[in-house]
Amino acid sequence: PPPAEDAFPASQQIMVLSESLNATNVQIQTLQEQYLELDRTNRLLVAEVLSLQRMLRAQSQASNELISY
Amino acid sequence: PPPAEDAFPASQQIMVLSESLNATNVQIQTLQEQYLELDRTNRLLVAEVLSLQRMLRAQSQASNELISY
Amino acid sequence: PPPAEDAFPASQQIMVLSESLNATNVQIQTLQEQYLELDRTNRLLVAEVLSLQRMLRAQSQASNELISY
Numbered sequence: 675p676p677p678a679e680d681a682f683p684a685s686q687q688i689m690v691l692s693e694s695l696n697a698t699n700v701q702i703q704t705l706q707e708q709y710l711e712l713d714r715t716n717r718l719l720v721a722e723v724l725s726l727q728r729m730l731r732a733q734s735q736a737s738n739e740l741i742s743y
Numbered sequence: 744p745p746p747a748e749d750a751f752p753a754s755q756q757i758m759v760l761s762e763s764l765n766a767t768n769v770q771i772q773t774l775q776e777q778y779l780e781l782d783r784t785n786r787l788l789v790a791e792v793l794s795l796q797r798m799l800r801a802q803s804q805a806s807n808e809l810i811s812y
Numbered sequence: 813p814p815p816a817e818d819a820f821p822a823s824q825q826i827m828v829l830s831e832s833l834n835a836t837n838v839q840i841q842t843l844q845e846q847y848l849e850l851d852r853t854n855r856l857l858v859a860e861v862l863s864l865q866r867m868l869r870a871q872s873q874a875s876n877e878l879i880s881y
Contacts (some may be wrong), residue, residue: 684753684822691760691829695767698833701840702770708847709777715854716784722861723791729868730798736875737805753822760829764836771839778846785853792860799867806874 684826685756687823687826687830688753688756688760691826691833692756694833695760695763698837698840699767701844702767702774705774705840705843705847706770708851709774709781712781712847712850712854713777715858716781716788719788719854719857719861720784722865723788723795726795726861726864726868727791729872730795730802733868733872733875734798734802737802737809740875740879741809754825757822757825757829761825764829764832768836771836771843774843775839778843778850781850782846785850785857788857789853792857792864795864796860799864799871803867803871806871806878810878
């Protein structure tokens with residue numbers, strides 16, 4: 675092998691890459707947890723918006739009945 | 744090469760790293776798809792909330808007119 | 813080293829892996845930025861939905877007072 679390889683051999687480069695990949699996998703795990711949290715909030719928001727639509731429709735109907743009365 | 748290298752040579756370590764990186768990339772692709780799905784739901788929620796705000800304003804105005812009448 | 817190693821030596825395989833991991837990390841950074849944007853939109857939506865709930869409750873109360881009057 676050339677002198678450069680001796681100064682920074684494959685085994686060391688592999689170790690650096692392996693550590694870098696581990697750091698990457700930690701970031702992905704964090705993103706997965708953040709995604710799950712956002713997904714949970716989004717489902718709550720969908721339920722709340724559907725509930726608001728129902729309430730608004732009921733109120734609109736009550737107002738119309740009041741007006742015709 | 745030292746005996747340790749012989750037992751688990753660079754080529755094998757590289758193969759393990761390569762497979763690990765492939766698994767990482769599959770996880771990222773899943774996260775990207777989940778992000779797109781959440782983004783789609785979020786846009787629908789923004790549209791629904793804006794629509795609810797308009798409806799509520801219209802109903803509030805109608806109520807005020809009813810009261811002054 | 814065997815001829816195969818000569819044709820595609822460890823140092824080259826490591827370089828390819830390293831570049832692949834860099835590309836992976838760029839994708840993760842993009843996902844992190846997209847997550848932050850979605851999180852920001854989600855917080856705005858939560859605030860808007862809470863505001864709509866308050867407005868709707870106030871309007872419902874006003875309607876009830878109007879009816880009893």
